[in-house]
Amino acid sequence: MTTTAPALLTRLRGPLTFLALIAAALLLLPLLLEPFRLNLFAQYLCYAIVALGISLAWGRGGMLTLGHGVFFGLGAYAMGMHLTLASTAADPLNTTGLPQFMVWSGLTELPWFWKPFTHPATAIAAAVLVPGAAAALLGWSVFRQRVRGAYFAILNQALAAAFVIFLIGQQHLTGGTNGLTNFPVFAGHSLYSPTAQTTLYTITVLTLAAIYLLFRHVNNSRYGKLLIAIRDAEDRVRYLGYNPTWAKTLAYALSAMAAGIGGALFVPIMGIISPSLIGVIPSIMMVLAVAIGGRYSLAGAATGAVLINAAETTFAETFASGWIYLQGALFVLVIALAPHGLAGLTRQAATALTRPRTRTTPPAPQDTTTGSPA
Amino acid sequence: MSLLTIDTLTVTFGDFTALDHVDLHLDEGQLLFLIGPNGAGKTTLIDTITGRTRPTHGTITFNGHTLNKRSEHQIVRAGIGRTFQTSAVFEELTVADNVDLAASARLRPWQLLRRRRTLPPDVIRHLDRVGLTDHADRPAATLSHGQRQWLEIAMLLAQNPRLLLLDEPVAGMSADERTRTGALLTEIAADHTIIVIEHDMDFLRRYADQVTVLHEGRILTHGDVTTVQNDPRVQEVYLGRTPQKATP
Amino acid sequence: MDALITQLPVGLAIGAVLLLAALGLNFTFGQMGVINMAHGEFIMIGAYTAYVLHAWIGVNPAYSLIVALPVAFAVTGTLGWLLELGLIRHFYGRPLDTLLLTFGIGMILQQAARDTFGAPNVDVPAPPWLTEGITLGDIRIHYARLFILTLALTAVAAIAYYLNRSRQGRQMRAVIHNRDLAAVTGINTRRVDATTFFIGSGLAGIAGVALTLTGPTGPTLGTNYIVDAFLVVVIGGLGQLRGTVIAAFALGMLNATVEAWTDASLAKLIAFTAIVALLQARPQGLFTVKTRALT
Numbered sequence: 001m002t003t004t005a006p007a008l009l010t011r012l013r014g015p016l017t018f019l020a021l022i023a024a025a026l027l028l029l030p031l032l033l034e035p036f037r038l039n040l041f042a043q044y045l046c047y048a049i050v051a052l053g054i055s056l057a058w059g060r061g062g063m064l065t066l067g068h069g070v071f072f073g074l075g076a077y078a079m080g081m082h083l084t085l086a087s088t089a090a091d092p093l094n095t096t097g098l099p100q101f102m103v104w105s106g107l108t109e110l111p112w113f114w115k116p117f118t119h120p121a122t123a124i125a126a127a128v129l130v131p132g133a134a135a136a137l138l139g140w141s142v143f144r145q146r147v148r149g150a151y152f153a154i155l156n157q158a159l160a161a162a163f164v165i166f167l168i169g170q171q172h173l174t175g176g177t178n179g180l181t182n183f184p185v186f187a188g189h190s191l192y193s194p195t196a197q198t199t200l201y202t203i204t205v206l207t208l209a210a211i212y213l214l215f216r217h218v219n220n221s222r223y224g225k226l227l228i229a230i231r232d233a234e235d236r237v238r239y240l241g242y243n244p245t246w247a248k249t250l251a252y253a254l255s256a257m258a259a260g261i262g263g264a265l266f267v268p269i270m271g272i273i274s275p276s277l278i279g280v281i282p283s284i285m286m287v288l289a290v291a292i293g294g295r296y297s298l299a300g301a302a303t304g305a306v307l308i309n310a311a312e313t314t315f316a317e318t319f320a321s322g323w324i325y326l327q328g329a330l331f332v333l334v335i336a337l338a339p340h341g342l343a344g345l346t347r348q349a350a351t352a353l354t355r356p357r358t359r360t361t362p363p364a365p366q367d368t369t370t371g372s373p374a
Numbered sequence: 375m376s377l378l379t380i381d382t383l384t385v386t387f388g389d390f391t392a393l394d395h396v397d398l399h400l401d402e403g404q405l406l407f408l409i410g411p412n413g414a415g416k417t418t419l420i421d422t423i424t425g426r427t428r429p430t431h432g433t434i435t436f437n438g439h440t441l442n443k444r445s446e447h448q449i450v451r452a453g454i455g456r457t458f459q460t461s462a463v464f465e466e467l468t469v470a471d472n473v474d475l476a477a478s479a480r481l482r483p484w485q486l487l488r489r490r491r492t493l494p495p496d497v498i499r500h501l502d503r504v505g506l507t508d509h510a511d512r513p514a515a516t517l518s519h520g521q522r523q524w525l526e527i528a529m530l531l532a533q534n535p536r537l538l539l540l541d542e543p544v545a546g547m548s549a550d551e552r553t554r555t556g557a558l559l560t561e562i563a564a565d566h567t568i569i570v571i572e573h574d575m576d577f578l579r580r581y582a583d584q585v586t587v588l589h590e591g592r593i594l595t596h597g598d599v600t601t602v603q604n605d606p607r608v609q610e611v612y613l614g615r616t617p618q619k620a621t622p
Numbered sequence: 623m624d625a626l627i628t629q630l631p632v633g634l635a636i637g638a639v640l641l642l643a644a645l646g647l648n649f650t651f652g653q654m655g656v657i658n659m660a661h662g663e664f665i666m667i668g669a670y671t672a673y674v675l676h677a678w679i680g681v682n683p684a685y686s687l688i689v690a691l692p693v694a695f696a697v698t699g700t701l702g703w704l705l706e707l708g709l710i711r712h713f714y715g716r717p718l719d720t721l722l723l724t725f726g727i728g729m730i731l732q733q734a735a736r737d738t739f740g741a742p743n744v745d746v747p748a749p750p751w752l753t754e755g756i757t758l759g760d761i762r763i764h765y766a767r768l769f770i771l772t773l774a775l776t777a778v779a780a781i782a783y784y785l786n787r788s789r790q791g792r793q794m795r796a797v798i799h800n801r802d803l804a805a806v807t808g809i810n811t812r813r814v815d816a817t818t819f820f821i822g823s824g825l826a827g828i829a830g831v832a833l834t835l836t837g838p839t840g841p842t843l844g845t846n847y848i849v850d851a852f853l854v855v856v857i858g859g860l861g862q863l864r865g866t867v868i869a870a871f872a873l874g875m876l877n878a879t880v881e882a883w884t885d886a887s888l889a890k891l892i893a894f895t896a897i898v899a900l901l902q903a904r905p906q907g908l909f910t911v912k913t914r915a916l917t
Contacts, residue, residue, distance in 0.1 A: 062718075064718045064721070064722075138898065141898055141901065141902060142898065142901060145901050145902065147901060149717060149718065150651075150655075150657050150717045150718060150721060151856055153657075153718065153721060154657075154849075154852045154853065154856055155856070155894075155897070155898070157849055157852070158849050158850075158852070158853050158894055158897070159894055161849045161890065162890035162891045162893070162894045163891070165886070165887050165890045165891075166887050166888065166890065166891050167887075168887060169885060169886060169887015169888070170887055170888075217487075217489065218487065220489055221486060221487050221488060221489050221490070222474065222475065222478050222481070222486045222487075222488075222490055223483070223486040223487050225467055225471050225474075225475055226475060226486065228464065228466055228467060229464045229467065229475060232464055232465065232466060233462055233464060235446075236458075236462045236464070238445070238446035238447045238450070239424065239446060239447075239450055239455070239456055239458075240447075240450065240475060240476045240479050240529070240533065241447050241450035241451045241479030241480065241533060242447055242479050243445075243447045246483065250483070280845070280849065281845075284722075284725060287722065288722075291722065321733055321736070321737055324729055324730075324732075324733040325729075325730055325733055327726070327729060328726040328727065328728075328729035328730035328733070329726065329730065330726070331722055331723065331725060331726025331729070332709070332723050332726040332727065335719050335722050335723045335726070336709070336712070336713075336723060339719070
């Protein structure tokens with residue numbers, strides 16, 4: 001097959017845009033943004049990683065996950081526990097070897113499930129695997145019983161509510177409402193130095209890019225098409241010989257792992273993880289971001305997360321009340337008028353620009369006798 | 375040998391008995407037409423064979439295995455494929471992807487995760503067989519009603535089943551489309567075992583050999599088309615009214 | 623076993639509150655498949671209605687509660703009717719989208735309450751005749767709890783009567799079973815939908831008034847109950863009044879006993895696990911409605 005130059009250019013346009021974006025994010029932004037802004041942007045990127053996961057589960061697989069804050073939180077707490085332990089060990093004034101909040105709660109020994117998190121490798125592995133395993137377990141047990149749609153969404157939300165109440169209630173184990181914070185040290189280095197923050201930012205950009213590529217591959221594979229089929233007609237898929245349970249469980253687990261990774265990166269960047277960041281409302285905000293960006297498009301979902309979180313920082317403090325009205329209105333407007341989100345609007349605009357004369361009419365009706373069997 | 379054996383199969387929904395002690399034997403290579411008035415239990419029978427409905431009583435044996443407790447996808451994997459009365463294709467996927475998905479059900483999960491670069495030859499062959507090659511890259515949503523039924527048949531063939539269950543494959547088709555579907559059916563029947571549910575008597579006369587008549591959940595009679603057509607009981611319950619032309 | 627007995631009044635009271643919150647959902651979600659996430663905010667508005675009657679209009683506390691019940695029913699019922707008319711009816715058949723839409727509405731309502739009444743909680747004093755209680759052996763029963771229980775059971779009885787005996791209720795059930803068939807037999811399905819929403823949302827108002835007896839009223843009042851109320855409808859089964867009643871009290875008792883046995887923060891996780899476990903045993907009876915259509 002010979003490839004003409006314009007055709008080659010069209011084929012390369014996607015990858016080139018992608019590489020240009022990464023290069024700009026890695027080389028340009030650290031120079032342009034002051035450290036405080038760069039840190040904020042890195043936080044948004046963490047939410048963008050979560051958004052990729054939600055797009056896979058919801059946009060592709062039709063599983064509305066109203067509890068992704070739980071998986072974000074599991075990843076975040078795994079990292080937070082390690083950072084807490086590392087900082088406690090590095091603190092010359094702390095003679096107990098226990099995190100401050102445990103000392104205040106009267107604990108004398110480190111709880112058993114905290115012990116593995118002394119090692120950074122265990123913590124990182126747990127940040128990915130624990131959310132994945134939790135989602136796989138929950139997903140498998142409900143999907144195999146054909147619980148789906150709104151029921152699944154509500155179960156997710158109930159899980160988010162229960163998880164937050166657990167975190168707040170078990171203060172001596174989890175830090176309670178305050179969560180985990182005050183950890184200046186990671187692997188012997190200060191976390192607050194500009195170098196550390198730039199490094200974290202670079203890692204976040206690369207992780208986002210890697211997960212984007214992975215999920216794009218998943219979407220383009222047969223499995224990605226199977227997910228569309230399951231989303232649109234789950235029962236029909238069974239009569240092709242597929243068991244939708246494992247397919248959905250895998251997508252849900254992958255999605256949760258992305259959220260866990262986002263959470264694990266978020267903690268050292270933000271410097272805190274607390275129940276208020278992962279409950280029912282934050283979880284649904286993660287979904288709002290994906291809806292605004294475009295649930296069917298990975299790039300759209302990620303962009304939506306960056307935009308909505310940037311808007312949150314800009315407006316939340318100055319017009320707290322107005323911002324909430326705006327968020328509520330955005331929910332209504334996007335779902336009602338633009339179910340494909342910004343990604344859909346961009347595509348429509350691009351089509352309108354490149355072909356200004358063709359009206360956007362549905363494809364001409366097919367001649368019913370064109371196809372002939374035999 | 376008997377490929378499918380249905381033994382005293384009974385299905386009840388609450389007080390309503392949809393199937394009442396149905397016995398049915400099907401040999402390898404047979405083409406069986408299943409007819410009966412609306413509500414006779416035809417679709418329930420196919421639903422029960424394919425695991426969509428559970429038997430209240432009785433057994434279904436396919437190729438030496440009892441199907442009663444298996445789930446839908448396990449039954450498909452055992453070698454039974456079906457189409458639906460109202461065509462159910464995946465509208466957002468392309469025609470080729472619909473067939474490819476049907477052909478890939480036996481792949482291992484990690485094989486599904488690989489990117490497909492070219493269409494497998496089998497998929498191309500099945501598309502060609504039902505005459506949808508020209509439409510391969512269009513979304514299935516753009517197909518006409520008749521084309522969707524053919525796509526379903528291509529998907530069914532791609533599953534490579536030992537027994538095919540077709541639920542009213544020519545319902546709603548034009549005369550021209552019926553003829554083509556009939557020719558396709560004859561061709562497939564040469565190397566497959568098939569049960570066809572059909573209302574259309576013209577179609578039946580032209581393509582059927584063996585016919586089983588269901589009425590009120592029971593098997594009324596069974597035999598070749600002429601015998602069945604001349605059976606007074608059949609005429610009474612089914613053909614007795616105006617001779618049926620094509621269903622609207 | 624002791625815990626079970628001493629926690630019985632608490633469990634029944636929690637169950638009654640859940641039941642009141644879930645009854646309205648049973649109408650809109652159970653009967654119509656519409657998930658109204660603003661239902662929690664309707665509960666909150668019901669509670670604030672009682673507050674407004676007491677604190678702004680100055681109705682005598684001795685009977686303001688009794689006045690508040692029908693007023694709250696009318697207020698939230700009207701809100702629900704407007705919501706159905708303006709928004710939800712355009713999204714039938716798209717439950718997930720409706721869920722997100724109504725969540726947006728809920729956010730707006732919650733913030734409106736915050737801007738109107740302030741973020742801190744307010745108190746609605748209970749009528750003097752409900753502040754006392756009686757003691758039976760080891761068990762202390764507050765009249766307020768008894769009142770909520772009576773209110774919940776009365777509401778159940780009224781709904782059962784409405785659905786089974788009244789003409790409108792039977793039309794509603796006909797629409798649930800087969801919308802198209804109901805339409806061709808001359809039932810005005812639009813009006814039935816609107817009525818369903820009015821009653822379902824009105825019940826949220828009643829639940830809100832009842833909640834003022836159990837604690838302070840704040841803008842997030844509804845959010846605290848809505849997740850559990852949805853669970854009740856999920857466990858109880860689609861449109862099953864009996865299921866809803868059983869599930870509400872079961873969840874209430876589970877919460878109360880687990881709380882007494884370990885502590886409150888574990889209760890929710892244990893309840894959640896119990897629900898997922900329950901799904902393993904009885905998914906069909908609780909969830910699926912048999913249809914011939916392949917979806």
